[in-house]
Amino acid sequence: MMLSSGLVFMSDTRTNAGLDNISTFKKMTIWEEPGERVLTLMSAGNLATTQAVVSLLDERSKLPEDRTPSLMKAPSMFQAACMVGDTLREVIKGLREGGQRADGAFDATLILGGQIAGSPPRLFLIYPQGNFIEAGDDTPFFQIGEIKYGRPILVRAYDPDLSFAEALKLLLVSFDSTLKANLSVGAPLDYFCYTTDSLEKKHVGRVEVDNAEFQAISTQWGNALKQALDTLPDVHLNTN
Template sequence: MTYCVGMMLNRGLVFMSDTRTNAGLDNISTFRKMSIWEEEGERCITLMSAGNLATTQAVVSELDERLKAPSERAPSLLAVPSMFQAARLVGETLRDVIDRQANSGQRADTAFNATLLLGGQIGDNPPRLFLIYPEGNFIEASEDTPFFQTGEIKYGRPILVRAYDPDMSFEEAMKLLLVSFDSTIKANLTVGMPVDYHCYTTDSLKTGVVGRVEGDAPYFQSISQGWGQALKDTLDSLAPFSFDD
């Protein structure tokens, strides 16, 4: 499994994804699940993936191949005129890849499904963020739903719901997301460090701050330990339960 978050802020978009893939407890690997396409000054698009690794890698490879030889029937992400059209293109590609894998050859025991998070900005249009389903359809983030999660979403969601603020800085968003990822990693072995991130600044139309946080990074360790202790201290400060009440 995996855990990915895409978040809209007033100053831009923040993306974070873990890197763990597994086919059982004895077969755990690390794969990058974030891809970025850029034409500086014109567009910057980020894609994160959760689900069957063969499916997601096939989608990214096909999108890369279209950059080399785009056509009317198979346009590239660097040619579509809007992020809505980019979401349609990625959704159609995902659906086609799943259909090809599911309907040809010997069927596997596991599903070929995958879910994608797509965000970015093209030209003068505002940044947009989409959650794309295996069927190829998608929904868009808004003021009411300013962030999307995919993969193991339930463990890290409470902190996002309680602490998200559209005015927060990229540094504050990174801290919030690392707490969310730490909570998920503590609760589910199918999500693991390191995590990749991309902070895109609105109207920059180029790749922003990109990096990777390792599990043994001092800051992540301080976040993990500090958050755990803060929760314990808060719990201890609450009024004790009494059966007499």
């Protein structure tokens, strides 16, 4: 999510291969070179694909610059998004050629956001084909994975001038709606609030399912919805 003060990221940690095979894996990766750049990558889709993409990007960031392109040397966020897209396409192609060929079996979708010194923060949604789109005034936030339950809340309540605390509260309400409706999404929830021009990883945390603040938000949101329903105009049934 893009805010006037920076960027906010939140991801769940549940992966599943059926209801009897549910695991917890971190879906957010942050690369930092203090004072120079901070990049955040979030993933949804095939776990083998996303882990391979993150591992390749991480390994290549540690190699000499003349050997391979690196996220930590990319001159702009646009070039970083190109590298991530190329890596995603490379991994999916390799997995398909080396294993089963079912359409979409190895697909994954990524969100890349961050800032490189000298340029403003930017946010990208990267598709399995390696192409991407960028967030802007008309589309200030991206969602990947299971989006339909939490999206209406973001659409109605998003404001670019939200504080980080307010944005996190909004995201928790959005995730709470998704958690209650879909078993494929689950806590704990990881978050990162990036302040524009800070060029450092600072506000990073995890919200466990039994977190007192999260439970209070969930309960009060449910009660508020019931109270709001009671205040709406009555619907009159047609008697014809």
